[in-house]
Amino acid sequence: MSKIHVTTTINGDPVEYLCDAEDTLLDVLRDHLGLTGSKEGCGTGDCGACSVTVDGRLVCACLMLGAEAAGHEIGTIEGMAKGDQLHPLQQKFIEHAALQCGICTPGILVAAKSLLDHNPDPSEEETRYWLAGNLCRCTGYDKIIRAVLDAAKDMREAS
Amino acid sequence: MQYLSPTTVDDAVRLLSSQTGDCKVLAGGTDLLVRMRSGFAEPDSILDIKRIDELRRIAHDDGGWRVGAAVSGAEMGEHADLVADWPGVVEAVNLIGSTQIQGRATMAGNLCNASPAADSVPAMIAAGAVARIAGPDGIRDIAVTDVPTGPGKTCLKPGEFITSIWLPSRPDRSGDAYLRFIPRTEMDIAVVGCAVALTLDAGGTCTAARVSLGAVAPTAILVDAAADTLIGTTVDDTALDALARACSDAAKPIADKRGTVEFRVHVAGVLAKRAAIIAKTRAGGAP
Ligand SMILES: Cc1cc2nc3c(=O)[nH]c(=O)nc-3n(C[C@H](O)[C@H](O)[C@H](O)COP(=O)(O)OP(=O)(O)OC[C@H]3O[C@@H](n4cnc5c(N)ncnc54)[C@H](O)[C@@H]3O)c2cc1C
Ligand code: FES
Ligand code: FES
Numbered sequence: 001m002s003k004i005h006v007t008t009t010i011n012g013d014p015v016e017y018l019c020d021a022e023d024t025l026l027d028v029l030r031d032h033l034g035l036t037g038s039k040e041g042c043g044t045g046d047c048g049a050c051s052v053t054v055d056g057r058l059v060c061a062c063l064m065l066g067a068e069a070a071g072h073e074i075g076t077i078e079g080m081a082k083g084d085q086l087h088p089l090q091q092k093f094i095e096h097a098a099l100q101c102g103i104c105t106p107g108i109l110v111a112a113k114s115l116l117d118h119n120p121d122p123s124e125e126e127t128r129y130w131l132a133g134n135l136c137r138c139t140g141y142d143k144i145i146r147a148v149l150d151a152a153k154d155m156r157e158a159s
Numbered sequence: 160m161q162y163l164s165p166t167t168v169d170d171a172v173r174l175l176s177s178q179t180g181d182c183k184v185l186a187g188g189t190d191l192l193v194r195m196r197s198g199f200a201e202p203d204s205i206l207d208i209k210r211i212d213e214l215r216r217i218a219h220d221d222g223g224w225r226v227g228a229a230v231s232g233a234e235m236g237e238h239a240d241l242v243a244d245w246p247g248v249v250e251a252v253n254l255i256g257s258t259q260i261q262g263r264a265t266m267a268g269n270l271c272n273a274s275p276a277a278d279s280v281p282a283m284i285a286a287g288a289v290a291r292i293a294g295p296d297g298i299r300d301i302a303v304t305d306v307p308t309g310p311g312k313t314c315l316k317p318g319e320f321i322t323s324i325w326l327p328s329r330p331d332r333s334g335d336a337y338l339r340f341i342p343r344t345e346m347d348i349a350v351v352g353c354a355v356a357l358t359l360d361a362g363g364t365c366t367a368a369r370v371s372l373g374a375v376a377p378t379a380i381l382v383d384a385a386a387d388t389l390i391g392t393t394v395d396d397t398a399l400d401a402l403a404r405a406c407s408d409a410a411k412p413i414a415d416k417r418g419t420v421e422f423r424v425h426v427a428g429v430l431a432k433r434a435a436i437i438a439k440t441r442a443g444g445a446p
Contacts, residue, residue: 021160021162021205044193045193045259045260051259058259060260063187063189063193064188064263065192065205068188068207068209070164111258111259115258132258133345
């Protein structure tokens with residue numbers, strides 16, 4: 001079977017790749033493009049470790065085919081920091097110790113950024129519901145929620 | 160495996176009918192890719208319907224709303240006019256999975272996956288929704304109630320797929336609601352689901368109602384006997400008790416790890432009552 005040629009945009013850069021029809025976007029990111037920030041926790045949409053944005057919409061990269069990305073704008077964790085300058089969410093995750101093993105962290109950061117893009121002033125409840133599809137086995141979630149709300153506050157004050 | 164991404168309904172029908180092997184329609188992929196991953200589905204080709212423009216639209220049609228088969232749950236939730244007319248349908252769709260799942264999952268995919276516990280199906284049935292199906296013989300419209308024929312089975316014939324779901328025009332003083340019981344608050348499969356859609360007259364008497372239950376039979380069911388308990392009443396406590404009994408009587412669930420038969424039968428009645436109260440309030444009825 002011949003490979004599918006895909007032209008897309010990832011973190012603002014034009015990207016081309018060849019993939020098989022059954023390759024998920026997560027396979028393409030991790031195995032073809034070396035963008036290993038997105039993690040595979042489950043491969044079935046349950047854990048959110050593979051969270052990316054497609055045209056600004058939060059999705060699981062494990063539940064999308066690489067071929068589907070053609071012509072769309074993909075956003076991954078690799079696009080979050082600007083060079084050495086961490087995104088405020090990343091900075092707050094460090095300050096609040098909102099990660100331990102770190103497997104869930106890229107997905108949660110991408111999901112939290114998507115929340116703040118939609119709603120710069122979320123309540124704690126809104127934040128918990130928005131992140132309900134991101135599982136963390138280590139932190140117990142409270143520190144994550146505090147870090148997100150604190151980052152949101154700083155970002156509102158800065159803007 | 161082959162990946163097909165037609166840009167018109169005609170091309171999609173032609174491709175779908177000309178495939179020799181197993182060809183699966185791909186909408187949001189939140190069921191299909193999970194099934195492929197776990198080895199339950201091994202299609203020879205996948206036909207992605209998301210590049211067909213007309214399937215991506217939510218549009219006014221014949222007094223109601225036509226929701227394209229490629230519209231995601233998140234897009235439905237952001238459509239204020241659709242939410243105003245059919246809050247119960249949209250809340251049912253928005254209960255599907257997480258934010259990430261909402262970014263992809265479609266109402267038509269929920270219907271075609273044909274799980275007895277699919278959340279949006281009872282809400283569509285209560286709303287009187289109609290599925291538009293394209294196929295080699297042209298277009299046909301069929302009530303959503305008649306689409307699922309058993310767990311994982313639909314009435315779609317080879318080469319056919321759903322292009323849109325139509326929600327009827329909402330009469331004045333009408334409201335709908337969907338509730339499900341799950342052991343958690345998010346990310347779980349309905350143990351029982353119930354949708355109620357009703358219309359009141361100026362005096363607050365119910366003139367029309369439709370009640371549907373999910374996860375208590377091989378497919379979601381329309382319960383006429385339950386609707387009859389509401390029509391002609393002001394949806395008062397007596398009517399609500401009768402509604403609960405009618406729903407419990409209609410529930411024919413299985414027992415599994417998520418709920419016993421007795422529990423599901425009881426909860427069907429409880430949810431029906433609560434959904435009816437919300438629907439009545441949304442219709443502008445006195446609480
Ligand atoms: C983590 C997670 C949580 C979930 N939670 C819920 C939940 O709470 N409630 C719930 O009801 N479901 C839930 N689901 C199941 C799933 O998300 C829904 O059923 C969803 O609506 C499926 O829509 P889709 O567009 O992704 O379908 P797809 O996966 O694209 O398709 C599903 C099936 O329908 C067929 N199909 C799709 N569109 C059409 C069409 N237009 N015409 C003909 N056939 C078609 C496909 O070939 C496939 O067999 C969950 C899934 C995951 C992964
Ligand atoms: S790896 Fe995609 S949701 Fe778990
Ligand atoms: S930090 Fe280990 S899973 Fe979240």
